[in-house]
Amino acid sequence: MLAKRIIPCLDVDRGRVVKGKKFQAIRDVADPVELAKRYNDEGADELVFYDITASNEDRDIFVDIVEKVATEINIPFTVGGGLRSVRDINCVLRAGADKVSINSAAIQNPPLLKDAASKFGSQCVVLSIDAKQTSPSKWSVFMNGGRIDTEIDAIEWAKRGAELGAGEIVVNAIDVDGVKNGYHLDLTKAIAEAVNIPIVASGGAGEIQHFATILQEGKADAALAASVFHYDEIKIPDLKNYLAKNGITMRRERSWK
Numbered sequence: 001m002l003a004k005r006i007i008p009c010l011d012v013d014r015g016r017v018v019k020g021k022k023f024q025a026i027r028d029v030a031d032p033v034e035l036a037k038r039y040n041d042e043g044a045d046e047l048v049f050y051d052i053t054a055s056n057e058d059r060d061i062f063v064d065i066v067e068k069v070a071t072e073i074n075i076p077f078t079v080g081g082g083l084r085s086v087r088d089i090n091c092v093l094r095a096g097a098d099k100v101s102i103n104s105a106a107i108q109n110p111p112l113l114k115d116a117a118s119k120f121g122s123q124c125v126v127l128s129i130d131a132k133q134t135s136p137s138k139w140s141v142f143m144n145g146g147r148i149d150t151e152i153d154a155i156e157w158a159k160r161g162a163e164l165g166a167g168e169i170v171v172n173a174i175d176v177d178g179v180k181n182g183y184h185l186d187l188t189k190a191i192a193e194a195v196n197i198p199i200v201a202s203g204g205a206g207e208i209q210h211f212a213t214i215l216q217e218g219k220a221d222a223a224l225a226a227s228v229f230h231y232d233e234i235k236i237p238d239l240k241n242y243l244a245k246n247g248i249t250m251r252r253e254r255s256w257k
Contacts, residue, residue, distance in 0.1 A: 070096020180206025
């Protein structure tokens with residue numbers, strides 16, 4: 001059985017890590033470089049960095065911050081936000097990212113996923129899906145940081161993304177983001193059952209057992225979280241020990257890179 005992964009997320013706006021609720025009410029948290037180093041030292045399996053306003057502001061990602069974070073960590077590092085071309089992707093990979101997360105640009109230009117996978121390999125390409133429930137058992141894909149409803153069915157988009165070459169999918173559940181009542185079990189499970197690539201659950205973690213539920217019942221391969229780690233509500237070593245004691249295979253030592 002493949003080991004499950006715990007992934008802290010840095011949502012970055014104007015050079016600072018921020019956090020909100022349901023993609024709104026954004027608050028300042030910390031310096032991204034300092035936080036990245038802390039998570040690396042605490043035993044996180046991977047790290048995700050999202051420039052959350054790059055797409056909406058139609059600007060390039062803050063490559064200088066990506067470079068600074070990359071020098072402080074030795075775990076897999078995914079970067080997303082404002083990546084609109086193979087050239088943009090190459091730029092952040094050269095800056096130290098190991099994977100790229102593509103969201104709005106993939107919706108507007110689906111062949112970008114195929115082009116990126118062809119040039120850099122599917123293992124480098126992550127499709128990020130911001131989804132919100134619009135009716136029972138139906139979720140719509142949103143873009144530009146959750147601001148625009150594309151009316152695309154999230155399950156069908158996940159299938160297409162996998163077909164185009166994405167090697168992993170991050171499922172960002174807008175309905176539960178920052179609420180801390182648990183991950184969106186139904187949405188995550190539905191996408192996990194629809195594709196044969198790894199699924200990362202994102203949005204809603206509030207208690208240590210929420211991670212066990214999404215990794216077991218939700219069929220997620222990894223659990224991403226932000227505020228519970230940022231505010232020391234859950235310690236990564238304690239979380240991984242809890243999950244291991246509850247029968248979930250975890251990575252205990254890091255040998256990546």
